[in-house]
Every structure is written in C-alpha cells, then in structure tokens.
Amino acid sequence: MNRTFASQSESPAHGSAVPVSGGFVPGLEGTPAFTVWGHDPSPVPVVIAVPHAGRSYPQALVSHMRQPAFSAPRLEDRLVDLVGRAVAERTGAALLVAHAPRAMIDLNRASDDVDWDMIGGGAPDAGPVLPPSSGRRARSGLGLVPRRLPGLGELWKRPIAHHELAARIAGVHEPYHSALAALLEGVRARWGAVLLIDLHSMPPLPARAGEPSAQFVVGDRFGAACDGALVAEAFAALGQAQRLAAHNRPYAGGYVLERHARRTAGINCLQLEIDRRVYLDAAMAEPGPGLGATIEVVAALVQRMAIAVADLGRERGLWRAAAE
Numbered sequence: 001m002n003r004t005f006a007s008q009s010e011s012p013a014h015g016s017a018v019p020v021s022g023g024f025v026p027g028l029e030g031t032p033a034f035t036v037w038g039h040d041p042s043p044v045p046v047v048i049a050v051p052h053a054g055r056s057y058p059q060a061l062v063s064h065m066r067q068p069a070f071s072a073p074r075l076e077d078r079l080v081d082l083v084g085r086a087v088a089e090r091t092g093a094a095l096l097v098a099h100a101p102r103a104m105i106d107l108n109r110a111s112d113d114v115d116w117d118m119i120g121g122g123a124p125d126a127g128p129v130l131p132p133s134s135g136r137r138a139r140s141g142l143g144l145v146p147r148r149l150p151g152l153g154e155l156w157k158r159p160i161a162h163h164e165l166a167a168r169i170a171g172v173h174e175p176y177h178s179a180l181a182a183l184l185e186g187v188r189a190r191w192g193a194v195l196l197i198d199l200h201s202m203p204p205l206p207a208r209a210g211e212p213s214a215q216f217v218v219g220d221r222f223g224a225a226c227d228g229a230l231v232a233e234a235f236a237a238l239g240q241a242q243r244l245a246a247h248n249r250p251y252a253g254g255y256v257l258e259r260h261a262r263r264t265a266g267i268n269c270l271q272l273e274i275d276r277r278v279y280l281d282a283a284m285a286e287p288g289p290g291l292g293a294t295i296e297v298v299a300a301l302v303q304r305m306a307i308a309v310a311d312l313g314r315e316r317g318l319w320r321a322a323a324e
Contacts, residue, residue: 017037017038017039017088017089017092017094017095018037018038018039018040019035019036019037020035020036020037020038021034021035021036022034022035022036022175022176022179023100023171023172023174023175023176023179024171024172025056025058025099025100025104025171025172026058026104026164026167026168026171026172027058027059027060027061028056028058031056031099032099033098033099033100033171033172033175033176034096034097034098034099034100034172034175034176034179035096035097035099036094036095036096036179036183037085037088037094037095037096037097038094038095038183038186039092039094041190042092042094042186042187042190042191043092044091044092044093044302044303044306044310045187045188045190045191045192045193045194045195045306045309045310045313046091046093046094046187046194046195046196046197046302046305046306046309047093047094047095047096047180047183047184047187047194047195047196047197048084048087048088048093048094048095048096048196048197048199048302049095049096049097049180049196049197049198049199049256050077050080050081050084050095050096050097050098050199050200051098051102051106051107051108051176051198051200051256052075052076052077052080052098052102052106052107052108052200052201053076053077053078053079053080053081053084053097053098053201054076054097054098054099054100054101054102054104055076055099055101056099056100056101057072057101057103057104058104061101061103061104064156064157064158065103065155065156065157066152066153066154066155066156066157067152070152071103071149071152071155072101072103073285074149075101075102075103075146075149076101076102077102077199077200077201078201078276078280078284078285079279079280079286079287080199080200080201080274080279081097082279082287082291083199083274083279083291083294083295083298084097084199085097086295086299087295087298087299087302090295090299091299091302091303091306093197093302093306094183094187096176096179096180096183098172098176100168100171100172100176102146103146103155104145104168104172105144105145105168105169105172105173106142106143106144106145106146107172107173107176107177107255107256108198108254108255108256109142109143109144109254109255110144110255110258110259111144111169111173111174112144113143113144113255114143114144114145114165115143115145115147118145118147118156118159118160119159119160119161119162119165120158120159120160120161120162144165144169144173145160145165145168177259177260180196180256180260181260184196184260184267185267188265188266188267188313191309191310191313192266192312192313192314192316193266193267193268193309193310193312193313193316194266194267194268194309194313195226195230195268195269195270195305195306195309196256196257196260196261196267196268196269196270197270197272197302197305198253198256198257198269198270198271198272199272199274199298200251200271200272200273200274201273201274201275201276201279202217202251202273202274202275202276203275203276203284204275204276204277205217205246205250205275212244213244213275214244214245214246214275215243215244215245215274215275215277215278216238216243216244216245216246216272216273216274216275217245217246217247217248217249217250217251217271217272217273218231218234218235218238218245218246218247218248218270218271218272219247219248219251219252219253219257219270219271219272219273220247220248220252220253220257220269220270220271221248221252221253221257221258221261222248222252224257224261224263225253225257225258225261225263225268225269225270226261226263226268226269226270227263227268227312229308229312230268230270230305230308230309230312231247231270233304233305233308234270234272234301234305235247236304237297237300237301237304237305238297238301240300241296241297241300241301243297251271251273252271253269253270253271254271256269256271257269257270257271266312266313266316268309268312272298272301274294274298277290278290278293278294279291279294279295
C-alpha cells in the first residue's frame with residue numbers, strides 16, 4: 001500500500017481549515033445551521049460529518065418540549081463533535097458539523113419521513129410542504145422530527161405547525177445536505193474517490209453471554225454504501241487499537257448514507273458509532289478521561305483509511321493529487 005500521508009506521530013502540514021457556515025436555525029436569528037471546515041486543496045480524501053451533536057436550541061423549541069432537560073440531551077450524540085473537530089484538525093479531513101439540534105430536525109432522516117399525526121392539520125392534500133409520506137422510523141417516533149423517547153413518551157406539548165416544519169427543512173435540512181454533497185464531490189474530484197465518515201455516538205450496547213459489548217459500530221448499509229476494502233481497513237484500525245467493534249448491528253447507517261453514497265462514482269460512506277462511555281464522564285454528560293484516547297483511535301482510523309481511499313482513487317485512474 002502506498003504510504004502517501006504523514007504518520008500519526010508527524011504534525012500535519014496542511015495549516016488551519018477555513019470555516020464556512022450555512023443555513024439557519026429557525027428561531028435563533030443569526031445562528032447558522034452548520035459549519036464546514038475544509039482545505040483547498042484537500043490534503044486527504046476523507047470527509048467527517050456530525051449531524052446529531054447540535055446544541056443551538058431556540059427558546060420556543062425548548063418551551064414546547066416536555067422535560068427538555070431530560071429529553072434534549074438524550075436525542076443528541078452528546079459532544080461527539082469534540083471528537084470530530086480534534087480528528088479533523090489532526091488529520092486534515094474536511095469536517096461538517098450541524099449546530100441545529102436533532103430535537104428540531106433529524107438530518108439522518110429523509111425530508112418526507114414525517115409522522116403527520118404530530119403536524120397540525122395532518123398531511124397536506126397536494127404536498128405544498130411535503131408529500132404525505134410516513135416511513136418506518138417516523139411511525140416508531142424517530143422520524144424527521146422525533147416524537148417520543150423511551151422513558152418519557154411524547155416529546156412535545158402541542159402539534160408542530162406546517163410552516164414550522166417547512167422552515168426547518170428549508171433552513172437546516174436542505175442546505176446541510178447540499179453542502180455535504182458539494183463537499184464530497186469536491187474531494188472526490190481531486191482524489192478520484194472520497195470517504196464520508198458519518199460520525200455518531202450511541203448509548204452502551206448490552207453485553208451478551210458475559211462478553212463485553214462493542215465500543216464502536218461500523219455501518220455500511222450491508223455493503224451498499226462502502227467498498228469492502230475500506231471497511232476492512234476500518235476494522236483493522238480498530239483492531240490495532242484493541243477496541244471491540246461490530247459491523248452493521250445494531251446500526252447499519254441511515255438516510256445520510258442512503259442519499260450520498262455512490263460507490264460506482266467513488267463516493268464511499270460509513271457510519272461510525274462510538275459508545276459514549278469511552279469519551280464522556282460517568283454521567284455521559286461532559287468530556288471524560290477517555291476523550292483523548294478516543295480521538296487518537298479515530299484519528300488513526302482516518303489516517304489509515306485515507307491511504308486506502310487514495311489508492312482506490314488511483315486505481316480508478318482519476319487521482320491527480322500527486323501532480324499538484
């Protein structure tokens with residue numbers, strides 16, 4: 001394998017990434033829905049996206065939630081953006097972080113995955129907002145706008161108005177996915193291939209038959225979203241770090257992978273779930289003693305996979321980074 005990039009012990013020579021914000025959080029004037037940090041040209045063919053760690057809560061949203069102090073943090077991938085930021089700075093990977101909270105809108109769901117029973121007036125007749133569709137996740141309470149949580153039940157005190165839903169889609173969902181698509185295409189154009197790591201965190205998985213539970217879950221939609229050689233590199237990196245990892249179960253990847261992965265075009269996508277215990281404190285609320293080690297593990301994974309993605313792009317005959 002061609003060792004194209006700096007080793008983990010070396011300092012990256014790509015300088016500071018340039019932040020560009022986009023979209024807007026309805027109800028928080030001047031607050032962007034997301035920020036992109038990137039380099040031009042991209043030093044590695046990897047993009048990290050963090051869709052569920054947003055903490056920009058409008059007061060109106062909070063006031064409409066039942067027990068927001070309980071429910072809002074449980075919907076978040078709590079502080080996993082700290083891992084994403086540190087890894088991107090260390091490796092040179094491009095980074096997209098959502099600031100809009102998942103309680104407002106779930107960026108890992110399709111815009112028509114709506115539970116219309118929670119929308120005032122129900123589904124539109126002719127789709128002026130969205131077509132009247134409701135997927136499996138929406139019916140389970142975790143659609144485009146989460147409806148319920150175990151241990152709490154219903155999240156909202158009142159139905160959501162059509163215009164509120166439309167504003168969330170226009171301000172957050174559409175620009176976020178447009179920005180992600182453009183970011184992936186830009187990196188793919190330079191390297192011939194690109195890897196998206198859709199970064200999430202998960203509550204601890206239950207142990208089975210006395211065996212310890214996995215600390216990481218790598219999801220590739222059962223092979224549809226990512227080249228198998230890249231998946232193998234991910235597990236090799238986690239194995240080298242002596243971290244237990246699972247494949248596709250219980251998290252195979254959601255709408256982000258479904259929408260953006262195009263293996264035949266060189267756009268590969270993985271969902272990476274991290275057990276919150278490994279980087280948060282005992283209450284799983286604030287950064288814990290394992291944060292630094294977790295950053296090291298994920299950074300090593302990104303560096304190893306970046307080499308494999310570059311090799312994949314070279315094999316496709318489209319890699320031009322070496323000439324620049």
